[in-house]
Amino acid sequence: xxxxxxxxxxxxxxxxxxxxxxxxxxxxxxxxxxxxxxxxxxxxxxxxxxxxxxxxxxxxxxxxxxxxxxxxxxxxxxxxxxxxxxxxxxxxxxxxxxxxxxxxxxxxxxx
Amino acid sequence: xxxxxxxxxxxxxxxxxxxxxxxxxxxxxxxxxxxxxxxxxxxxxxxxxxxxxxxxxxxxxxxxxxxxxxxxxxxxxxxxxxxxxxxxxxxxxxxxxxxxxxxxxxxxxxxxxxxx
Numbered sequence: 001x002x003x004x005x006x007x008x009x010x011x012x013x014x015x016x017x018x019x020x021x022x023x024x025x026x027x028x029x030x031x032x033x034x035x036x037x038x039x040x041x042x043x044x045x046x047x048x049x050x051x052x053x054x055x056x057x058x059x060x061x062x063x064x065x066x067x068x069x070x071x072x073x074x075x076x077x078x079x080x081x082x083x084x085x086x087x088x089x090x091x092x093x094x095x096x097x098x099x100x101x102x103x104x105x106x107x108x109x110x111x
Numbered sequence: 112x113x114x115x116x117x118x119x120x121x122x123x124x125x126x127x128x129x130x131x132x133x134x135x136x137x138x139x140x141x142x143x144x145x146x147x148x149x150x151x152x153x154x155x156x157x158x159x160x161x162x163x164x165x166x167x168x169x170x171x172x173x174x175x176x177x178x179x180x181x182x183x184x185x186x187x188x189x190x191x192x193x194x195x196x197x198x199x200x201x202x203x204x205x206x207x208x209x210x211x212x213x214x215x216x217x218x219x220x221x222x223x224x225x226x227x
Binding site: 006032034036043044045046049051089091093096097098099100101102103104 | 142144146151152153154155156159161167169170201203205207214215216218219220221
């Protein structure tokens, strides 16, 4: 069946460090891929997306590239800030509009 | 501004009670979803609906049912609440795989249910 796997958290980084959060998926057909973010005390919101192979999604300094050959969609940011502290969810929309999520990765950025 | 509204932010119910969670969206979206969010487990899909009166089971449908009589409203029903259904419930809506905004979901603020 369809599934999403993310690296285990929590992740703690110093400000200006490089961030990578790994995400791999299992899905049939040609899924669309997403990263959502949940800031403390807030609801989930879309961070970025990619709808076909080799697409790169980007927003707020975050990037992720749709790698069909490795079924991956790793999230990266070159220099994190304290305001990036949040929980990050990788998500897959399958061919039949079903949207599933990974377990989430909690990120804490310390000054 | 787009909006997904969940009827109750906090509920406390007793084991065996019937529980209704309501969700309304004002974006004319085709698809609506119910998830539960638990620490360490992320969001798990309970049910989703791609059209009025249509529903599909998600990954954890046991103990739940849903109703979608109108396009804008999607209800989650716990026929007989149990303590293991204590959780945060999130409703979301989206356009589906049509148009350039394929797949993006918009979430409500969540309903935290405690079953005693």
